[in-house]
Amino acid sequence: MISMATRRLRLAWQFVRTLAGDDAYDRYQEHQHRYHADRPAMDRKAFYLHSQQQKWSGVNRCC
Numbered sequence: 001m002i003s004m005a006t007r008r009l010r011l012a013w014q015f016v017r018t019l020a021g022d023d024a025y026d027r028y029q030e031h032q033h034r035y036h037a038d039r040p041a042m043d044r045k046a047f048y049l050h051s052q053q054q055k056w057s058g059v060n061r062c063c
Contacts, residue, residue, distance in 0.1 A: 024051065 017023040025047050032041040042050060 014023070025044055028047055029041060032039070
């Protein structure tokens with residue numbers, strides 16, 4: 001049986017990973033498997049390059 005402190009620590013760690021974007025590939029894989037199972041998923045490197053392209057293309061400042 002997992003103690004309450006261990007459970008809270010795991011939840012806190014999961015929250016930190018989500019805030020930092022560290023779990024983005026894991027969330028992508030889950031989404032891909034659930035909604036687009038007929039299409040092949042990107043590997044980790046392709047996902048990273050795609051996300052960097054999306055992040056840094058287009059307008060990067062307001063003025």
